[in-house]
Amino acid sequence: MYNFLPFAYFQDKIVPFQEATISIATHALHYGTLAFGGMRGIPDPQDPTQVLLFRLDRHCQRLSQSGKFIHYDISAEKIKTAIIEFVKKNQPTTSFYIRPFVFTSDLGIAPRLHNIDKSFAIYGLELGDYLSPEGVSCRISSWCRQEDISFPLRGKISAAYITSSLAKTEAVESGFDEAILMNSQGKVSEASGMNIFIVRNGKIITPGFEQDILEGITRDSVIKIAQDFGIPVVERPVDKSELLIADEVFLCGTAAKVVPVNRIENYYLPEHRPIAEKLREKLTAITENRDPDYRDWVYPISI
Structure with a gap:
């Protein structure tokens, strides 16, 4: 409620x-x-x-x-x-x-x-935590993310969320917390309402805009924060198999903030996830206006 x-x-x-x-x-x-x-x-x-x-x-x-x-x-x-x-x-x-x-x-x-x-x-x-900050389990959805050729994916349009709803319910009813959608080319796109990142060998990798993702604002924030930390960020296609062998996988979005993924299908990911934790802590400090370097991201309103 x-x-x-x-x-x-x-x-x-x-x-x-x-x-x-x-x-x-x-x-x-x-x-x-x-x-x-x-x-x-x-x-x-x-x-x-x-x-x-x-x-x-x-x-x-x-x-x-x-x-x-x-x-x-x-x-x-x-x-x-x-x-x-x-x-x-x-x-x-x-x-x-x-x-x-x-x-x-x-x-x-x-x-x-x-x-x-x-x-x-x-x-x-x-609204408190949309997903558990301790991490979530994900399944690969049987539903496919729409293509920009037939749907304006650069916009946050309500009609697109029938696919998200189908994928989310499918995941939850089969014992998982969240869904990961592939695009029509069989590459990783996004979660039901969040963007996705993986970490391999100290680099952050995330699907680019050409992979039919939403242009997420939290995604943009995470990329900027990571770059300011000196962490390399690569935007490129991501294969399903990369999810299963990644050092870290995490989701991000306005409601979810930064949430680590503990398990994908029956593959368990490492419990140690220093980059996701570092980014989450930094993002929290920024949203609470405790970081002077990102003051322009926070808008105070007197009430």
Whole structure:
């Protein structure tokens, strides 16, 4: 059961969460014509009068770009202004997650993006650990990640998540925590809602954008942090067999943060995972605004 924040942003104003409702005939509900974002926020550990949002500008930019795929022109600045207003009104006191989204809000049955109303909304919920920080087990999904040739994978589009949902449920119902999806070429793509990294011989390796992955913001953060540590990062295709012999495997995403993988199928990975731990500790320090070198990634909001 989720604890939703008491207020939502809906129809260009702040309203009680329970009042932010749509019709069952809403176009986006039937055709997946919705683009969304997701970002983390926490009360500032050093200052109880403010909360901290992680990479707010980058998240707003990505949602603005994703909106273009459903033919909705919304500026990153408008999204940012609304999120700040939303956070100030809710005054969250614990770790939380924000879900801003744009969608086709007309009522009707014709699948289209032209001559149709669009809307922008935000809601949020309290959220601790999405996955266990001690590590997860993964199975290789029987479902394949979509291809960019038939789906706009550079956007965070809701329709894509039917594959993620199928893969996640398949994994959990067969005794695993998470799924790893391959792409149509048989290479590693991503997890159900996270990007994936492996470590081999002191190098971090991760599938590149050409492997039909989402352009993850936490992924981008992890790569930058690793490079600042002097850890080599290589973006290239990853084979299934590499997962099984890697020194470390870890997942990352806004909700999951950095989570190590303990087991893939019936292959157990090393318990010692110094690089994943180092990156997770650094990312935690950054999100808590304890690292002056990354202050521009943290946006404080007075409440």
